[in-house]
Amino acid sequence: MKALRWHGKKDIRCDTVPDPQIEQPRDAIVKVSSCAICGSDLHLFDGFMPGMEPGDIVGHEFMGEVVEVGKGNSALKVGERVVVPFTIICGECEQCKRGYFSVCERSNRNRDAADKLFGHTSAGLFGYTHLTGGYAGGQAEYVRVPFADKTHVKIPEGLSDEQVLFLGDIFPTGWQAAMQCDIETTDTVAIWGAGPVGQMAIRSAVLLGAKQVISIDCVPERLAMARAGGAVTIDFEEESVLERLNDLTRGKGPEKCIDAVGMESHATRSIDSIYDRAKQAVMLETDRPHVLRDDLCVPSCRHAVGAGCLWRTHRQDSIRRIDEQGTDLAQGANARQPLDR
Numbered sequence: 431m432k433a434l435r436w437h438g439k440k441d442i443r444c445d446t447v448p449d450p451q452i453e454q455p456r457d458a459i460v461k462v463s464s465c466a467i468c469g470s471d472l473h474l475f476d477g478f479m480p481g482m483e484p485g486d487i488v489g490h491e492f493m494g495e496v497v498e499v500g501k502g503n504s505a506l507k508v509g510e511r512v513v514v515p516f517t518i519i520c521g522e523c524e525q526c527k528r529g530y531f532s533v534c535e536r537s538n539r540n541r542d543a544a545d546k547l548f549g550h551t552s553a554g555l556f557g558y559t560h561l562t563g564g565y566a567g568g569q570a571e572y573v574r575v576p577f578a579d580k581t582h583v584k585i586p587e588g589l590s591d592e593q594v595l596f597l598g599d600i601f602p603t604g605w606q607a608a609m610q611c612d613i614e615t616t617d618t619v620a621i622w623g624a625g626p627v628g629q630m631a632i633r634s635a636v637l638l639g640a641k642q643v644i645s646i647d648c649v650p651e652r653l654a655m656a657r658a659g660g661a662v663t664i665d666f667e668e669e670s671v672l673e674r675l676n677d678l679t680r681g682k683g684p685e686k687c688i689d690a691v692g693m694e695s696h697a698t699r700s701i702d703s704i705y706d707r708a709k710q711a712v713m714l715e716t717d718r719p720h721v722l723r724d725d726l727c728v729p730s731c732r733h734a735v736g737a738g739c740l741w742r743t744h745r746q747d748s749i750r751r752i753d754e755q756g757t758d759l760a761q762g763a764n765a766r767q768p769l770d771r
């Protein structure tokens with residue numbers, strides 16, 4: 431099969447590799463019909479994440495058709511369409527039982543290394559370093575899905591790939607940020623970053639009834655997409671973010687703030703963001719606190735959250751909104767390419 435493989439910093443190639451096989455009774459093999467590139471893939475591409483080995487297959491946002499099922503997997507049948515979320519979950523450990531699926535205790539087969547580096551392991555992840563299990567990812571024609579009886583979202587008939595693909599990561603990530611804001615109908619919600627997660631957070635805040643949603647970025651295409659999703663936009667290259675936020679809220683500032691800025695995002699020209707960039711260049715930090723400082727300068731915002739993902743907690747609600755209420759996630763897609771382009 432064809433698959434995208436990491437060979438080193440800024441070196442990802444489309445290679446021919448052996449097809450995956452069933453290895454454990456709960457596995458399934460999925461023939462990938464669509465996959466997406468995540469901002470987190472840039473961390474691998476740019477060499478920010480340790481634990482990659484040359485030849486690793488990347489990709490953790492994908493969906494497709496089940497073509498083979500292990501003997502111990504009665505939850506899936508050949509021919510069913512599924513979205514495969516990026517966190518691999520056993521469904522049985524203490525954390526899974528509590529609903530904290532992103533820290534499943536059993537799915538990271540290299541958990542000792544992750545414990546040592548991070549303090550505690552995350553769940554196993556597709557296509558995302560040997561520290562999270564070293565599992566082959568979904569930017570490929572076929573994927574082996576471990577614990578597939580739990581690690582899937584079945585897709586109701588009649589929904590296209592574009593409508594549901596983003597359930598694998600970015601929609602629940604943006605949705606969770608908006609949910610954690612406890613949005614009320616009188617709220618203005620300001621969202622820093624209009625990349626994929628920011629776009630999903632905008633649409634989620636609109637769905638949850640915010641009075642006004644403000645998107646902050648500097649890329650014209652992203653700002654246009656944000657306006658199409660219902661946001662008022664601020665271009666931070668052209669105008670003062672704090673002044674515009676005050677103007678748009680009659681001096682009060684937004685009630686809720688969401689940080690959806692990616693690690694490789696373009697810094698502003700402010701002194702503090704240059705300081706952040708310098709620290710990141712020498713690996714002294716993993717994220718940009720510039721947005722958090724902005725949040726704290728906004729007068730009424732005492733409710734700032736970052737985007738993170740507990741996909742399983744939100745999946746039924748998400749599917750229902752897409753299927754019954756016509757929520758359109760396809761707006762978040764901007765190009766479709768074959769794997770070898």
Ligand SMILES: [Zn+2]
Binds near residue numbers: 471491599
């Ligand atoms: Zn992702």
Ligand SMILES: [Zn+2]
Binds near residue numbers: 535
């Ligand atoms: Zn578990």
